[in-house]
Amino acid sequence: LCNSNALFHCDQVQYTLVPVIGWQDLGTAFLEHKEQFHYFVLINCGANVDLLETLQPEEDSIFFICDTHRPMDVVNVYNDTQVKRMIKQDDYLGVPSYDDVLRDEDDEEEGGEDSGNESVGGSVCYTSICNSSYTSCNFKLWSMHGQKKLQEFLADMGLTLKQVKQKFNSMDMSIKENLREVIEESSNKYGMKDIRIQTFGVHFGFKNRFLANDVVHAAVALLENTEKVESPGDNFIKALGCLSRSNLERLHGGIDLAKKKLMANQQTVASCICTNLLLSQGPFLYCYLLEVLFLDVPLGSFASLLLMSAYACSKTRNKHCKLLPLVIAAPMDVEKGTVIVLGIPPESETSDKKNFLGCAFEKAAESTSSRTLHNHFDTSIIELKMDRTKFLDALITLLS
Incomplete structure (x- = not known):
């Protein structure tokens, strides 16, 4: 989403954006556009199959692959004429050298808390702890022992159940100012040293502050949304829209949807384990x-x-x-x-x-x-x- 939103804007390059959800979609989209374009940028798709065999392009078609799926198909690695790989310099592909493969063929013929605390101003500390996978797994909250351990954790922080069930904005100022340090200190005692993650935030006006990982949760939730009968393409456009500062309402909606998804995940996993x-x-x-x-x-x-x-x-x-x-x-x-x-x-x-x-x-x-x-x-x-x-x-x- 971020790539498609910014990739060509800096040079004002004209392009056509086509969301695809699978190989069939990609094949159809390529057939529809191959006469108009010679350059195709594949974002998060195309790396792990023989692209030339799958799409059967003309020799003047050039593909740029920006994809994290691994392992990468060897043909995409060796054919640097039609297939251009956009990867990190230190990205290990685990592919043998061209000579080795050829010989074989011849022989044979800003720090934030645990992700899940979306929309800090409106989040509830207790709900975030219960539904974030890191804390829920460490406490094993699907068991009575885990629930008891959570109560001990809250007591160690010096917070009552009433306080942690308040929205962050409604908490006493003295609690809010020290909450991060208190959570981190108690987490270390309970072996949760990775409760803090590296991230960065952005402010839109006085009220709207978002962390990068929360925006990711929101975009993914909008992409996967099945509450309304809409096509995957419509969901893609909505998720793309939530990245714009002029569409904060959609971003807030995505964050609320992400919270519901995390709660559903937690409940489903707990049910699987308990049964x-x-x-x-x-x-x-x-x-x-x-x-x-x-x-x-x-x-x-x-x-x-x-x-x-x-x-x-x-x-x-x-x-x-x-x-x-x-x-x-x-x-x-x-x-x-x-x-x-x-x-x-x-x-x-x-x-x-x-x-x-x-x-x-x-x-x-x-x-x-x-x-x-x-x-x-x-x-x-x-x-x-x-x-x-x-x-x-x-x-x-x-x-x-």
Whole structure:
């Protein structure tokens, strides 16, 4: 969103903006515009497949890829004539040298608190602590012991339940002035040393102050919004609009929507844990979200599912479980019998760069002839129709 909002403005370059939600959309958009344009900038898509094979462009078409999806397809790395990669200088792609691949083929033939405290002026300290994944997981608030631990934490801060349930703007001035230091001091005692995150803020007039991470939450919530029957393209335009200082009402609406999403995530994860829906399948952890649990979370809301997945993984004390990937499934279309399946690698410093579960999903689907749709830019997200059991059995065998 930020890239598309600012990328060409500085040089006043004319361009056409087309939101796409999957490979089918991208293919359609390319066919519609390939006669008019020779330069195509792909933002957050296109890196992890052979782009030239997928789109079949003419030789004079040039693609600029600005995409965080990994692993990057080797053809996109080696073909620097038609495919230009926009990456950080120190971004490790994990791709072997061209000579090695060719030889192989020949042989074979400003600091803020924990994210979740959106819109500081209107937030409630207690609600933020309860629904932010970092604090909720550390306290294990789905258990009675966790609730008791939270009460002890509040007592250690010297705050009553009535005080922490007040809106920040309504708190006593003496509490507001020292709240950040008090929270950080008590958090260190309870082993939560990462409760503070690095961010920066912006002021619009006297009242409107926003932190960067809160704007991200708002934009994502607007992108995923299913409360109104609107197309993904409409949601994209609304999310784009919330980045403008002339549309603060939409930004406030996105922040309120983000709060609802965080609360729905917390409740869904708590229900999964309390009802033992998070199971070990040997080489990976597996969770199937029941339809009744999934009602408050937008169907097809990938960011919500990713957040819940990482959230559920971080709750376990079992060191072996923390080393396992997580596969999570949820109903996509009840009438058609389709489910959405996501693969989350074990949490590590390189987990955002090394998610090879998409390849495992593809092989498991091929070996069982499962009916799958691989339409998402993230290859570790697929749609599966009525073949969940045999697909999972094949995945267990493959990853064992």
